[in-house]
C-alpha cells in the first residue's frame with residue numbers, strides 16, 4: 001500500500017513536469033495564455049518564476065526589436081513587469097498660450113513642459129483664454145502628456161525683509177494658484193527665497209507662513225519647493241531646510257519638491273559618483289514620495305561651488321552619463337524631467353531625442 005502511494009506521488013510529479021515542459025515554449029509569447037494560467041494555479045512554484053522570466057525576456061526582446069522610443073518597462077521586486085513612460089520636455093515660452101506650448105513640445109519630442117506663469121520679473125499675468133486651455137487639455141490627453149510644471153517668477157521672495165515685497169509674493173502666488181485650477185492637478189514650482197541676512201530660520205518661517213496663507217482646501221495643484229544651489233542667502237540650500245519648510249505647512253499633501261540637478265550638484269550633493277546615496281539622503285530627510293519633478297540640467301561649475309549656472313546636457317561638469325542615470329533611476333520613474341538648458345528649440349529637440357534613446361537602450 002505504501003508502494004502504491006509512492007507510485008501515485010511519482011506519477012503526479014511526472015505529469016506536472018510534462019505539463020510544464022509543454023507550457024514553457026508557449027510562454028515565449030508576451031501574452032502567453034498558458035503562462036498566465038499556470039501562474040494563477042501555481043503562484044509560488046519555481047516553474048512559474050521561470051515562465052515569468054521567459055515572458056519578461058521575450059517582452060524585452062520585442063521592445064528592442066520594435067525600437068520603442070517612448071516606453072520602457074521595469075521589473076517589480078515580485079518579478080512582474082510593467083511599462084513606464086519617460087516624461088521629458090523643456091522650459092518653454094508661455095507668450096502664445098497653452099496650446100502653442102503643447103504644439104511646440106510635440107514638435108520637440110516632449111510630453112511635458114515648464115513655463116513661467118507670467119513675466120519672470122513678476123508682471124501682470126495674461127487674461128485666461130478658456131478656449132486655448134480647452135484645446136490644450138485635449139491635445140495633452142491625446143499625446144499622453146505627463147504633469148506639467150508651472151514656474152513662479154524667480155524674482156518673488158517669500159522671505160524678503162520688506163513686508164511690501166512679501167505682500168507682492170503672497171498676492172502673486174495666490175493669483176497663480178487660482179489660475180492653475182484651469183489646468184487642474186499639475187505642479188507649481190517656486191524658488192523658496194533669499195533670507196537677505198535675516199538668517200535661514202527666519203526665512204523658513206516666513207516662507208511657510210506665506211504658503212499657509214495662500215493654500216486652499218479645494219486646491220488640486222501641488223506646490224513644489226525647488227532645491228537651490230545656495231548662492232547668496234538662498235533658502236533651500238540643502239534637504240534639511242526644505243524639510244523644515246514642509247513641516248511648517250499645514251496642508252502637507254499640497255506641497256512637494258522639484259529637484260534641480262544643477263542646483264543640488266552646485267549645492268554639494270554628488271549625483272555623479274553617488275546618485276543612490278543622494279537619493280537615500282533625500283528619502284531619509286524629506287521622503288521620496290515628496291519628489292514630484294526634476295529640472296534636468298548640466299552645470300558649468302564644480303561640485304559644491306554654490307554658483308547655479310546651467311550647461312547643456314553633456315557639456316558641463318555633471319556629464320551625460322550621470323544625467324542618463326538620473327532619468328533611468330528606478331526611484332524616479334514616471335516623474336516629469338524638465339530641461340532648463342541654455343538652448344533653442346533645435347537644441348532641446350536634440351537633447352530630448354538623445355535622452356530618449358539613452359533611456360530605452
Ligand code: FE
Nearest residue numbers: 151190191226
Ligand atoms: Fe527654477
Ligand code: FE
Nearest residue numbers: 226260295340
Ligand atoms: Fe531649476
Ligand code: ZN
Nearest residue numbers: 262263308310
Ligand atoms: Zn538654476
